[in-house]
Amino acid sequence: MRVLLTGATGFIGRHLLAALRARGHECVCALRDPQRLGEVGVATVAADFTRDHDAADWLPRLAGVDAVINAVGIIREHGAQTFDAIHHRAPVALFAACVQAGVGRVIQVSALGADKHATSRYHLSKKQADDFIAAQPLSHAIVQPSIVYGADGASAALFTRLATLPLLWLPGGGRQQLQPVHVDDVVQAVLRLLETDLVPALDGRLAVVGPQAMSLKEFLLTLARCLQAHKPLTLPLPMWLARLCARLAAKVPGSLLDSETLAMLERGNVADPGPVTRLLGHSPRPVTQFIAPAEREPVRTRALLSWLLPLLRISLALVWIVTGIVSLGLYPLQDSYDLLQRTGIPASLQPLMLFGAAALDLAIGIGILVLKRRRWLWLLQLALILFYTVVISIRLPEFWLHPYGPLLKNLPMLAAILLLMEMEND
Numbered sequence: 001m002r003v004l005l006t007g008a009t010g011f012i013g014r015h016l017l018a019a020l021r022a023r024g025h026e027c028v029c030a031l032r033d034p035q036r037l038g039e040v041g042v043a044t045v046a047a048d049f050t051r052d053h054d055a056a057d058w059l060p061r062l063a064g065v066d067a068v069i070n071a072v073g074i075i076r077e078h079g080a081q082t083f084d085a086i087h088h089r090a091p092v093a094l095f096a097a098c099v100q101a102g103v104g105r106v107i108q109v110s111a112l113g114a115d116k117h118a119t120s121r122y123h124l125s126k127k128q129a130d131d132f133i134a135a136q137p138l139s140h141a142i143v144q145p146s147i148v149y150g151a152d153g154a155s156a157a158l159f160t161r162l163a164t165l166p167l168l169w170l171p172g173g174g175r176q177q178l179q180p181v182h183v184d185d186v187v188q189a190v191l192r193l194l195e196t197d198l199v200p201a202l203d204g205r206l207a208v209v210g211p212q213a214m215s216l217k218e219f220l221l222t223l224a225r226c227l228q229a230h231k232p233l234t235l236p237l238p239m240w241l242a243r244l245c246a247r248l249a250a251k252v253p254g255s256l257l258d259s260e261t262l263a264m265l266e267r268g269n270v271a272d273p274g275p276v277t278r279l280l281g282h283s284p285r286p287v288t289q290f291i292a293p294a295e296r297e298p299v300r301t302r303a304l305l306s307w308l309l310p311l312l313r314i315s316l317a318l319v320w321i322v323t324g325i326v327s328l329g330l331y332p333l334q335d336s337y338d339l340l341q342r343t344g345i346p347a348s349l350q351p352l353m354l355f356g357a358a359a360l361d362l363a364i365g366i367g368i369l370v371l372k373r374r375r376w377l378w379l380l381q382l383a384l385i386l387f388y389t390v391v392i393s394i395r396l397p398e399f400w401l402h403p404y405g406p407l408l409k410n411l412p413m414l415a416a417i418l419l420l421m422e423m424e425n426d
Contacts, residue, residue, distance in 0.1 A: 001104075002026045002064055003194070006047065006094070007071035009036050011153045012109060012145075012186060016071055017042070019187045023195075030061060049090035050080040058097035067105040067194055068098055070129075075122070075256060087125035095133045095140075106140045107193055108133050109186075112179075112207055112269055114144060119267070120260045134203045141193040141200055143186070145208040146269045149290050150183030151299060158256055160303035163223035168232045171242035174217030177268040179209040185276070185284040192279050200275060207271035211283045216265070219287060226291045227300040239266075309423055312416055313368060316381075319413070320365030327358035343395040360384075378421035385410050385417075 003020055007013035008029035017039065020027050027042055034044035045061050049072055052058065062068070074086050091108065098106050114126035130142045149156050162168060189208050192198060200206035214222070217234055224231055237245075242262060250258035277283050291299055327336065333354070340350045364384075367377050389410050392399055399407045 001066035001194075002028065004028045004030060004045075004062060004065045004068045005071065006030045006049075006069070007073065007109075008039075008042075010071060010073065011150060012073075012148060012183060013071040014152070015150065015183050015187045016069060016190060019191060023191065028061075028065065049086045050082075051085075053085070053089040053093050055093050055096040055100060058094045059101060062097055062101040062103060065101070065103055067107070068094065068103055069107045069109065069190065069194070070094060071109040073109070073111070073126075075261065076250075076258065083121045083125035087122070088128040091129040092132045095129070095136060095138070099136050099138055104139060105194060106133060106138050107190055108140065108142045109190070110142050110144045110205075112144045112146045112209065112271060113264060113267065117267075120264050122260055122264065130205065134205070139199070140204050142203075142205040143190055143193070143208055144205055144271075145186050146179045146181050146210065146271070148183050148186055149180050149287075151291075151295060153183065154256060157302070157306065159220065159223055160227065160299055161306045163220050163227060163232070164229045164300065164303040165232050165307065166230065168217075168220065168234045169237040170217055170220075170234055171237050171262065171265070172239050173236035174215055174220070174234060176216045176265045177213050177270050178216055178219055179213045179270040179273070180219060180287055180290070181208055181210045182285040182290055185210075185280065189276055189279055198279060200279070206275055206279065207273075208276050209271045209273050209284070211273050211277070211286055213270040214287070222287045223290070226288060227296060227303065229300060229303075305423065309420065313420055316413070316416060316420070317365045317368035320361045320368065320381075322365075324358045324361030324365065327354060327361065339396070343391055374424060375421060378417050378424075381417050382414060382421075385414055 003025050005013065005017060005020065005027050006029075008017045008027075008031060017027055017029065021042070029037055029039075029042055029044045030047035031037060031044055032046070032048045032050075034046055037044055047058075047061060070091050072086060072091070074081055074083070077083060095106060095108075108130060110126045110130050111123060113120075114123045114130055118124050118127050130144075133140050133142065147155060149159070168174075186208050189206065193200070193206070221231065221234075243259065246257050246259045246262040249255045273284060336354050337347070337350045340353055341347065345353050364377065364381060368374065371377060389407060392407060
């Protein structure tokens with residue numbers, strides 16, 4: 001059938017598009033920027049959920065369409081991309097157009113928790129669209145997944161990163177209840193609803209959850225075992241402190257944590273797995289099978305590097321910053337001048353060399369922290385360290401025999417810089 005799919009560049013949308021094409025369906029992807037899709041042989045149509053809030057905007061896009069799947073969603077608001085616009089107003093306009101165009105089947109990918117107990121703006125905006133479509137004379141299904149895991153998903157990257165940390169401070173001790181579901185089961189549920197006459201009970205709503213509810217702590221420890229990572233030490237983080245951290249994290253671009261996501265976590269995210277089990281004809285995949293053996297090593301490596309590389313980068317930045325601060329006067333100036341004298345620097349140039357080098361060290365350290373493109377900065381560091389090493393080796397060779405190894409420590413510094421340069425280049 002000809003299917004209009006929204007959100008095709010998102011996490012669930014990408015998997016839906018691949019599955020629909022594999023099943024022989026003709027897909028039309030509604031995207032704000034059709035060029036982003038990059039899929040050969042897939043029809044696209046321009047659509048903007050931030051402004052297409054009238055049924056008339058959608059009617060021309062539904063010509064010849066047999067079914068619609070709405071998989072658009074955001075976890076954080078940004079500019080015009082608000083929960084009300086993306087989750088409520090645009091979907092309502094789309095569903096109203098589907099009624100007018102006589103679309104045969106409409107599937108709304110919502111979220112578990114978008115119900116009468118919803119309090120977050122995320123869940124409330126989803127619920128508004130769900131309630132609207134439930135009241136329309138349409139053959140429809142409202143899919144409400146729990147936390148969805150998939151190797152290419154942002155939440156999976158976050159959870160596997162946490163699972164490989166040596167220490168975890170979990171809000172409230174990690175007692176919050178989850179029921180994670182694999183993205184493949186979500187996609188299969190959508191396909192079953194699309195291709196059959198099955199309609200979920202409860203006003204067309206279907207909770208898509210894993211077979212077992214578990215705490216956040218249990219989920220992360222299970223992932224750690226699956227990755228064969230060291231079991232992290234878990235400590236409880238008081239909820240008042242967790243809420244403060246969430247407010248601070250909300251100011252970080254791209255962060256998945258803010259006050260709303262923490263509140264949704266506190267509420268819990270569980271449901272009866274019976275309906276989705278009957279729909280699929282088998283039990284959804286358990287967490288212990290989320291990561292296939294063949295995927296274990298690459299997933300574990302990516303998870304480790306996702307926090308080890310930033311830690312290494314920050315450490316290097318601190319080396320340069322602290323060195324610069326110490327050189328500005330914390331270390332006795334006369335002792336610094338004596339060292340410069342021994343390397344052959346004339347007395348008249350010693351202040352310029354000392355304070356100029358200190359300023360350069362500070363600039364390099366700050367640049368490591370704030371610049372997005374750092375390849376030239378890594379090359380500069382390599383050149384400086386090699387230059388310092390050669391000069392000191394010639395003028396102050398005794399530093400090679402110093403018990404604290406000031407020159408020997410340049411070797412791991414060089415290796416760390418090369419590692420960061422190559423990994424960032426990849």
